[in-house]
Amino acid sequence: MRILLVQPAPFECGRIGLENALWMSEPGALTAIAACVEDEHEVRIIDMRLEEADVLPRVLASFKPDLVGVTCMTTDAYQAQAVLHCAKSILGEQVFTLLGGHHPTLVPGEHDYEYIDAICIGEGEDTFTELVAHLAGGGDPNDLHAIDGLAFRSGDAQIQTSKRSQARELDTFPAPARHLLDAYKGQYFFASAINMAAIQTSRGCAFDCNFCAIWEFYEKKVRFLSSKAIADRMEECEEPFIFFLDDNFLTRPKRLEELCDEIERRNIKKYWMIQGRTDFVVENPELMKRMRDCGLMMVLSGFETNDAGTLESLKKDNTRENNLKAAKLLNDLSIITTGIFMAHPDFEAQDFEDLYAAINEMKITIPLVVIHMPLPGTQSWRENKDSLLTEDARFFDLLHAVVPTKLPRREFYERYAAWNESTEASIDSSLSMRFMARRPRLMMAMRPGMKLFGERREVLRKALNDPENYLRDEDEIIGELPIAAQRASESVARETEGVTV
Amino acid sequence: MSTILIEKEEPVIEAEETEMELSPWLAELRDEVAAHPGVNHLLLSRLRTGRYTKGDYRVFGLQHYPMVGTFTRYMELLLLRAPSSEQKLWLAKVLVDEYGEGSDGEDHASLYLKYLYSMGVEPGEEESTPLCTAVWEFIGNHLRICREEPFLVGLGALGPGHEWAIPKMFHKIIPGLERAGMSYDDRLYFDLHTEQDIDHANWMSEALEQLGQDDEARAQVRRGALLSLGARFRFWTGIERCVVARRQPHSVDAVRRGLLGRRRPDREESPGNRQELFQAIQDNWSGKDWPVRLPSDSELLEVSQ
Incomplete structure (x- = not known):
C-alpha cells in the first residue's frame, strides 16, 4: 500500500502564531506510526507547516496514496479536516482517510464527516498497524468492527469499537521513522x-x-x-x-x-x-x-x-x-x-x-x-x-x-x-x-x-x-452570550413560534 | 465489541453532475483537471471545513469579483481568433449565457454584487478596494493566453480550465457560505455556476471532441488548461493571504520576509483597484503592456508537476 501521513498547518498559510515563530518540533506521532508499517508499505510524510499549499494536492495526485492519515490537536482540527477533504476531493472513494490525535480522540463526534473514513482513538501504533493490514489484505474499508481503537460511521451513527489497550511497553515499539522527515x-x-x-x-x-x-x-x-x-x-x-x-x-x-x-x-x-x-x-x-x-x-x-x-x-x-x-x-x-x-x-x-x-x-x-x-x-x-x-x-x-x-x-x-x-x-x-x-x-x-x-x-x-x-x-464569532444560552433562547423562540402558529 | 452512539452531523450534500460521456483523451484531461492543485487548493477545503465568517467572505468576494467581469472579455478575444464559423458558434453559445441570458435578466456581475452587498460591502467599495497581485496576474495571464497563444490553447484555458474547474471549486465554497449565514438568493452566483457551467462544460466538450483530432491539438488544449489552472492556484493563494491579513495584518510583512518556514515570499503590494484593472484591460486591448509582471509558463505549469 501507499500511505501518506500529513502534519497539518496549525492555521491558514501566512498566519503568525507560536507554532511557526517560537516552537516547531518534528511530527513525532507520524514518525511513530510510520515506523510500524514502513517495512511492508511505501510511506511518505509531508509537513504542511513547512510546505507551500500546492504540495499537498501535487503529492496526492502523483503519489496516489491508498491511505491518508492526519494527526491533530484542537486548534488545527479544521486544518486536518481540510487535508482529508482535499484527499477525498482528488482521489475519491479509492483513498481511505484516517484522523488521529488528541482532539479526535477526546471528541470524535466533532469529526463525523463523510470525507473522514475512520478516527483513531488514543495511541495509534497498534490500531494503525492493524488497520493497514486489514486494508492491504483486501478487507472491507466499511467493516472495521474487529479493529479496536477506531470510530467510524456505520449506518446513521458514528460508532466506536472496543477501547485499545494502552499498556504496551514503549521499548517494544519500533524507533520512529525520522528518516521520512529528511526533506525538512x-x-x-x-x-x-x-x-x-x-x-x-x-x-x-x-x-x-x-x-x-x-x-x-x-x-x-x-x-x-x-x-x-x-x-x-x-x-x-x-x-x-x-x-x-x-x-x-x-x-x-x-x-x-x-x-x-x-x-x-x-x-x-x-x-x-x-x-x-x-x-x-x-x-x-x-x-x-x-x-x-x-x-x-x-x-x-x-x-x-x-x-x-x-x-x-x-x-x-x-x-x-x-x-x-x-x-x-x-x-x-x-x-x-x-x-x-x-x-x-x-x-x-x-x-x-x-x-x-x-x-x-x-x-x-x-x-x-x-x-x-x-x-x-x-x-x-x-x-x-x-x-x-x-x-x-x-x-x-x-x-x-x-x-x-x-x-x-x-x-x-x-x-x-x-x-x-x-x-x-x-x-x-x-x-x-x-x-x-x-x-x-x-x-x-x-x-x-x-x-x-x-x-x-x-x-x-x-x-x-x-x-x-x-x-x-x-469578530462575528464570539458574542456576549454563551453558546448554551443562545441555543436555549433559540429553542424557546422556536417553541413560542410553534405555539403562535 | 462495544458500540457507542454519537450524535450525527448532517453531511452537506453536493449537487449531482450530469456530464456528457467523453472520449479517452478528454476523460483523462478531465481527471487531470479534477485533481489539479488549482481546483483543489487547500483554501477551498478550508472554506469547506473551517468556520469562515461573512467578514472573511467579504474579503474573498472583493478580490474575486473582478474575475466575474473579465471572463466575457477572454471569450470575446478568443471568438475573434476562432478559425471557423462552427467554432465561433460554440463559443458564442457560452458567451451569450455569460452575458446573462437565462439568469432572469440578472447578469453575473449583478448577481455577484448582490452577494457582495449581502455581506455588507458598501456600493462603490467593489471598485475602490485594492486588489492583490494574484488577481492582476490571473487576469493578465488569461488575456495573454487568449491573444497570443494558439486558439486551442485558449480554448483549453477557458474550457477545461474554467468550465470543468468552476463547478468543482464552487461546490466546496457553497457549504461555507451557507454556514456563514448566506441565503440561497444571496449566493445565487455560486449555485448558478454549479448548475449552468455543466451545460457550458458539455458544449465545450463537444467542441473539443471535434477539434482535438491529433496529438498536437490535444497537447495544445491540455497546455491551455494547465496554464489556466496554474494561474488559478496562485490566485487562491493570493486570496487566502488577503483573508488572513484581514484578521492579522502583521502577518503580511512576516510572509513577505519569508520568516514563517515557507519557501516562497509574497509578491509586493496591490497594483491597483478594479477600476484601474479595467483601465489596464482597455489599454492592453489597445496594445499597451500589462502593468504587472506575469509568471512564466514554466512557473504556471510547475504547479501540477
Missing part, C-alpha cells in the same frame, strides 16, 4: 535552537491538573522508554539540539540518573530541552545540575500563576514557593527557563499587574502568558461547557478567552497583550552576562539561529502585542 532537516526549532530533533521518552502524566487532557488521553498511566533506548535514539540524531517531547520529563529520578549515566558513558554531546514540573526541580537540585552537565539547556514549566489559591483550584498539586525556588535554581544553573503563566478570564486590572510583576521577580528567561481556558476533553471543559462563548476549535489556542471575561473584552485584551512588554525585565535579568558566560558552548551552538529567531520574535511580538488582533479574530 534543519527546519525544526525552539527559539534560537534551530536544527532540532525530537524524541519522546515517556507517555502520560501522573498528575491530574483539571485544565490538562494529557492524563485523560493516557488514562492516568505513565510509561517510560528505557535509558538505553533514549541514548540510542540520541546517538542516531545528527541534529545538535533535541527536544524531549514528554509532557512531563521530570519524573522518576532514578530513570534520569540512568540516562545521565548512558550519556556520560557514551559521551553524547547534545543540547536538550524538556518539559517538567517545578517541584521536581526543587526536590532534585543535584540531579538538575548533573543533567545540565549532560546537555540539558532548557526546562519548560507550567508555573501557571502567582498565587497559591489558583494553583489549588487548578489541581496543580504544587506551590508558589516551588515556582520561585525552581526559577532561581534554574537561573543559578544557567538553564533556560520557559515559564507558562495563565491570565484568567476573571482577571481584573490589578491581577494582570501582579502576574507580570511576579514573572519579573522570578527572572524567567522565556515567559509565555496564555489565557486559561477549558480545553476540550478536560475536567475544566466538562465543568464549564455552559459558559463557552464559542465551540470554534481555532479559539482553543490559549490566546483567546473562550468564556466571558470580567473586564470588558477590549480592556481584557489590552491588558493581556501587554504581557510581552511588561515582562521584558524578566528576560533581561535572566539572560545575564553571567548566565551566558557559564555556557559559552551553548551560546555558540545557538548563534546560527539567533538572527532568524530575532526576526521571528519581532513579528510574533507585533502580532501578540496588538489587542486588535484578538478582537478581529473574535
Whole structure:
C-alpha cells in the first residue's frame, strides 16, 4: 500500500502564531506510526507547516496514496479536516482517510464527516498497524468492527469499537521513522535552537491538573522508554539540539540518573530541552545540575500563576514557593527557563499587574502568558461547557478567552497583550552576562539561529502585542452570550413560534 | 465489541453532475483537471471545513469579483481568433449565457454584487478596494493566453480550465457560505455556476471532441488548461493571504520576509483597484503592456508537476 501521513498547518498559510515563530518540533506521532508499517508499505510524510499549499494536492495526485492519515490537536482540527477533504476531493472513494490525535480522540463526534473514513482513538501504533493490514489484505474499508481503537460511521451513527489497550511497553515499539522527515532537516526549532530533533521518552502524566487532557488521553498511566533506548535514539540524531517531547520529563529520578549515566558513558554531546514540573526541580537540585552537565539547556514549566489559591483550584498539586525556588535554581544553573503563566478570564486590572510583576521577580528567561481556558476533553471543559462563548476549535489556542471575561473584552485584551512588554525585565535579568558566560558552548551552538529567531520574535511580538488582533479574530464569532444560552433562547423562540402558529 | 452512539452531523450534500460521456483523451484531461492543485487548493477545503465568517467572505468576494467581469472579455478575444464559423458558434453559445441570458435578466456581475452587498460591502467599495497581485496576474495571464497563444490553447484555458474547474471549486465554497449565514438568493452566483457551467462544460466538450483530432491539438488544449489552472492556484493563494491579513495584518510583512518556514515570499503590494484593472484591460486591448509582471509558463505549469 501507499500511505501518506500529513502534519497539518496549525492555521491558514501566512498566519503568525507560536507554532511557526517560537516552537516547531518534528511530527513525532507520524514518525511513530510510520515506523510500524514502513517495512511492508511505501510511506511518505509531508509537513504542511513547512510546505507551500500546492504540495499537498501535487503529492496526492502523483503519489496516489491508498491511505491518508492526519494527526491533530484542537486548534488545527479544521486544518486536518481540510487535508482529508482535499484527499477525498482528488482521489475519491479509492483513498481511505484516517484522523488521529488528541482532539479526535477526546471528541470524535466533532469529526463525523463523510470525507473522514475512520478516527483513531488514543495511541495509534497498534490500531494503525492493524488497520493497514486489514486494508492491504483486501478487507472491507466499511467493516472495521474487529479493529479496536477506531470510530467510524456505520449506518446513521458514528460508532466506536472496543477501547485499545494502552499498556504496551514503549521499548517494544519500533524507533520512529525520522528518516521520512529528511526533506525538512534543519527546519525544526525552539527559539534560537534551530536544527532540532525530537524524541519522546515517556507517555502520560501522573498528575491530574483539571485544565490538562494529557492524563485523560493516557488514562492516568505513565510509561517510560528505557535509558538505553533514549541514548540510542540520541546517538542516531545528527541534529545538535533535541527536544524531549514528554509532557512531563521530570519524573522518576532514578530513570534520569540512568540516562545521565548512558550519556556520560557514551559521551553524547547534545543540547536538550524538556518539559517538567517545578517541584521536581526543587526536590532534585543535584540531579538538575548533573543533567545540565549532560546537555540539558532548557526546562519548560507550567508555573501557571502567582498565587497559591489558583494553583489549588487548578489541581496543580504544587506551590508558589516551588515556582520561585525552581526559577532561581534554574537561573543559578544557567538553564533556560520557559515559564507558562495563565491570565484568567476573571482577571481584573490589578491581577494582570501582579502576574507580570511576579514573572519579573522570578527572572524567567522565556515567559509565555496564555489565557486559561477549558480545553476540550478536560475536567475544566466538562465543568464549564455552559459558559463557552464559542465551540470554534481555532479559539482553543490559549490566546483567546473562550468564556466571558470580567473586564470588558477590549480592556481584557489590552491588558493581556501587554504581557510581552511588561515582562521584558524578566528576560533581561535572566539572560545575564553571567548566565551566558557559564555556557559559552551553548551560546555558540545557538548563534546560527539567533538572527532568524530575532526576526521571528519581532513579528510574533507585533502580532501578540496588538489587542486588535484578538478582537478581529473574535469578530462575528464570539458574542456576549454563551453558546448554551443562545441555543436555549433559540429553542424557546422556536417553541413560542410553534405555539403562535 | 462495544458500540457507542454519537450524535450525527448532517453531511452537506453536493449537487449531482450530469456530464456528457467523453472520449479517452478528454476523460483523462478531465481527471487531470479534477485533481489539479488549482481546483483543489487547500483554501477551498478550508472554506469547506473551517468556520469562515461573512467578514472573511467579504474579503474573498472583493478580490474575486473582478474575475466575474473579465471572463466575457477572454471569450470575446478568443471568438475573434476562432478559425471557423462552427467554432465561433460554440463559443458564442457560452458567451451569450455569460452575458446573462437565462439568469432572469440578472447578469453575473449583478448577481455577484448582490452577494457582495449581502455581506455588507458598501456600493462603490467593489471598485475602490485594492486588489492583490494574484488577481492582476490571473487576469493578465488569461488575456495573454487568449491573444497570443494558439486558439486551442485558449480554448483549453477557458474550457477545461474554467468550465470543468468552476463547478468543482464552487461546490466546496457553497457549504461555507451557507454556514456563514448566506441565503440561497444571496449566493445565487455560486449555485448558478454549479448548475449552468455543466451545460457550458458539455458544449465545450463537444467542441473539443471535434477539434482535438491529433496529438498536437490535444497537447495544445491540455497546455491551455494547465496554464489556466496554474494561474488559478496562485490566485487562491493570493486570496487566502488577503483573508488572513484581514484578521492579522502583521502577518503580511512576516510572509513577505519569508520568516514563517515557507519557501516562497509574497509578491509586493496591490497594483491597483478594479477600476484601474479595467483601465489596464482597455489599454492592453489597445496594445499597451500589462502593468504587472506575469509568471512564466514554466512557473504556471510547475504547479501540477
